[in-house]
Amino acid sequence: MNRSPAVADGLAEPSIPRSNGTPVFDAPWQGRALAIAILLVERAGCRWDDFRRHLIDAIEQMPDRPYWDSFAAALDTFTLELDLN
Numbered sequence: 001m002n003r004s005p006a007v008a009d010g011l012a013e014p015s016i017p018r019s020n021g022t023p024v025f026d027a028p029w030q031g032r033a034l035a036i037a038i039l040l041v042e043r044a045g046c047r048w049d050d051f052r053r054h055l056i057d058a059i060e061q062m063p064d065r066p067y068w069d070s071f072a073a074a075l076d077t078f079t080l081e082l083d084l085n
Contacts, residue, residue: 030068037075044082054078
């Protein structure tokens with residue numbers, strides 16, 4: 001996958017929108033999506049960077065898409081990749 005130079009160099013990493021250090025959610029589903037992602041990472045024994053790679057890819061695929069929509073797309077692909085059996 002082609003990554004923008006800033007992302008490839010680790011200079012522009014997507015992060016959860018915050019206000020005064022507190023995550024900003026426009027709708028309840030966004031907080032739930034974050035909680036699900038955290039739980040999946042913990043249960044699968046992964047690192048957060050494993051999920052973050054999916055988020056970077058989702059943002060790069062559709063850079064004009066709202067952040068939380070990209071987060072949901074990343075959660076979908078991350079979940080499909082996991083083998084939780």
